[in-house]
Amino acid sequence: MRQLIFILLAIVVIHSCNETKESYTIELNLEGTEGKWLKLMGLEDRNYVVFDSVLVNTENPAVMSKNVEGVTTMYLTVEDGQGSIQMFIENADYHISGTLEDPVIKTGSKAQNDMNAYNDILKPITDKMSELRTALQAAYDGDDQARSDSLRDAYYQLYEEQGAIDSAYIVENPTSFASVLALRGTFYMLDEEQLEVLLTSLDPSLHQLEEYSYMNGKLERMKAVAIGQRYTDFGLETPEGEMLKVSEVHNGNVLLIDFWASWCGPCRRANPEVVEIYQEYHDKGFEILGVSLDRDSASWVKAIADDLLTWHQISDLQYWNSKGAELYGVPSIPHTVLINREGIIIDKKLHGDDLRAAIEELL
Numbered sequence: 001m002r003q004l005i006f007i008l009l010a011i012v013v014i015h016s017c018n019e020t021k022e023s024y025t026i027e028l029n030l031e032g033t034e035g036k037w038l039k040l041m042g043l044e045d046r047n048y049v050v051f052d053s054v055l056v057n058t059e060n061p062a063v064m065s066k067n068v069e070g071v072t073t074m075y076l077t078v079e080d081g082q083g084s085i086q087m088f089i090e091n092a093d094y095h096i097s098g099t100l101e102d103p104v105i106k107t108g109s110k111a112q113n114d115m116n117a118y119n120d121i122l123k124p125i126t127d128k129m130s131e132l133r134t135a136l137q138a139a140y141d142g143d144d145q146a147r148s149d150s151l152r153d154a155y156y157q158l159y160e161e162q163g164a165i166d167s168a169y170i171v172e173n174p175t176s177f178a179s180v181l182a183l184r185g186t187f188y189m190l191d192e193e194q195l196e197v198l199l200t201s202l203d204p205s206l207h208q209l210e211e212y213s214y215m216n217g218k219l220e221r222m223k224a225v226a227i228g229q230r231y232t233d234f235g236l237e238t239p240e241g242e243m244l245k246v247s248e249v250h251n252g253n254v255l256l257i258d259f260w261a262s263w264c265g266p267c268r269r270a271n272p273e274v275v276e277i278y279q280e281y282h283d284k285g286f287e288i289l290g291v292s293l294d295r296d297s298a299s300w301v302k303a304i305a306d307d308l309l310t311w312h313q314i315s316d317l318q319y320w321n322s323k324g325a326e327l328y329g330v331p332s333i334p335h336t337v338l339i340n341r342e343g344i345i346i347d348k349k350l351h352g353d354d355l356r357a358a359i360e361e362l363l
Contacts, residue, residue, distance in 0.1 A: 021091040028054065028062040029097045036079040040064060040089070042072065043210070046320055067091065070208045071111045071177065076100075088112045088177055111177040118169065118178030125162050129155060163189070175203040184211040188331030192222045221329030227347060231257075231339050232327050236291065236314035239301050244314050246289060252341055253287040254362045256355070259325055259335040261293040262303035267334040270351060271307040277356060278311055284363050285341070291315065291324040293333060338362075 028038055033056045040052040051074060056062045068089055075084040078100050085096070085103050088111035098104040105116055119126075132155045139148040166182035173179050179202060187195055196219055199212070206212055225232050235245035249255060258274065260267035278288055292315035294300035304313055316323055324330075328337060336355070338347045340362050347358055 021093075023065050023067040024089055024091050024094065026064040026094040026096065028056070028064070029095070030056075030078065030103070031097075031099050033062070033078055034058070036081075038062060038064075039077050039079070041075045041077055041084070048075070071109075073181075073209065073211060076103075086115070086181075088115050114173075114176040114178045115181070118176065118182065121169065122162060122165065125158050125165070129158050129162075132158070170198055171201070174201050175205065177206055177209065180206050180209050180211050184215060187215050187218070192219065192226050195219050195222070218329045218331060221327060225328050225337070225345060227345050229345055230343050231255075231337070231345055234324055234327055236316045236322075236324060238312070238314055239297070239304065244289075244312060249287050249289045249312050250339060250343060251287075253285050254281075254341055254359060255339040256286070256288045256359075257291060257324075257328070257337040257339070258288055259291045259293065259322075259328070259330050259333050259337075261333060262296075262299040263294065264333050268303065268307060270334050271309065273352060275308055275310075277359070280356075281359050281363065282311075286359055286363065287311065289314065291322065292317075293319055293322050293325055293330075295319045 026040070030038070036056055038054050038056060039050050041048045042051040043049075052064045052066050054062050054064050068091060071088050071090045074087055074089045076087060076096070077084045081100055083100055085100060085105075087094075087105070088109060090109050090111055092107055092109035092112070094105060094107040094109065094112065096103055096105050105112060107113060132151055136148060136151045136155065139151055163186050166186050169176075169182050170179045183198055183202075187198075190198070195215065199216060199219060202212070207216075231246060231250070233245055233247045235243050235248075238244050246255070246257065260271075262268070274288070278286070288311035290304075290309060290311060290313040292300050292313060294303075294315055295317055297317060300313075300315060300317070303309075314324070322330075328335075334351070336348060336350055337345060338350055338355070338358055340346050346362065350358055
């Protein structure tokens with residue numbers, strides 16, 4: 001009889017371990033949310049959409065419950081609140097307390113626990129970055145340029161430190177779901193070979209994440225337009241509404257494809273030097289084709305005029321869904337692609353003196 005009881009207990013334990021939940025359950029006890037809507041947001045085509053929501057009141061616990069496929073990155077937001085809580089959502093139990101700015105997430109989800117551990121590592125730096133952003137805003141409001149410059153330099157230093165931590169974390173934690181997020185935040189600095197090595201090193205269980213699929217898709221497009229490959233032709237509309245193709249501008253010239261946007265601060269700051277380079281080499285057979293990732297035609301046209309950009313410009317006003325950016329696997333802007341007279345991609349991401357030297361050699 002005693003042996004039978006042990007056998008039955010073992011069966012119950014095995015059944016419990018193998019049981020999979022059919023939906024997630026999120027119990028919410030966030031401070032300052034009484035009477036407000038809590039929304040769980042997902043990303044679809046770079047747009048945030050509401051996946052689940054609950055109204056917080058004293059009568060009933062604030063609970064969200066719904067089915068998801070696999071593991072998905074989502075963002076918990078509070079009505080009229082600033083910021084969000086990034087989470088890995090799967091069919092598991094979650095209990096969230098604390099505040100929107102400093103949440104405590106207890107869960108049985110491996111993916112979320114990976115993120116919790118990763119966030120703990122970054123917390124000393126992210127806390128400092130948050131303080132610097134507040135101080136920067138105060139400096140801007142007070143028109144204190146010297147302090148703004150100093151704070152901005154300090155912020156960029158912390159950003160570089162975070163990048164170094166991310167790089168080490170990815171290598172040391174190939175089975176962590178958070179490694180995909182760490183790579184997603186730094187992959188734009190990598191070339192095709194470096195990105196492929198890191199993506200290949202990640203555990204197959206992580207491939208289900210949308211962020212992994214996004215980077216893998218970028219990698220395939222980056223390979224198609226890698227250095228040494230012939231450029232890929234495409235055409236978009238000019239500000240005047242006429243279709244213009246890369247091949248029409250190249251036409252045997254040395255060509256720089258410059259991916260930019262009116263809303264991109266680093267792009268606008270780089271434009272004066274690009275203007276100088278164009279004026280210096282244009283008569284010798286150098287052309288530029290600006291490909292804008294703008295969404296608003298008026299802003300795009302105004303930026304062209306304000307920055308004195310006299311070279312060819314095209315756009316489909318599709319933001320990051322730009323056909324040109326997709327074809328060239330553009331991970332961030334400004335992004336440049338230098339093409340020789342024969343139509344071969346010679347280099348990428350060149351600026352300043354490096355760009356000048358490369359143009360002189362090709363001409």
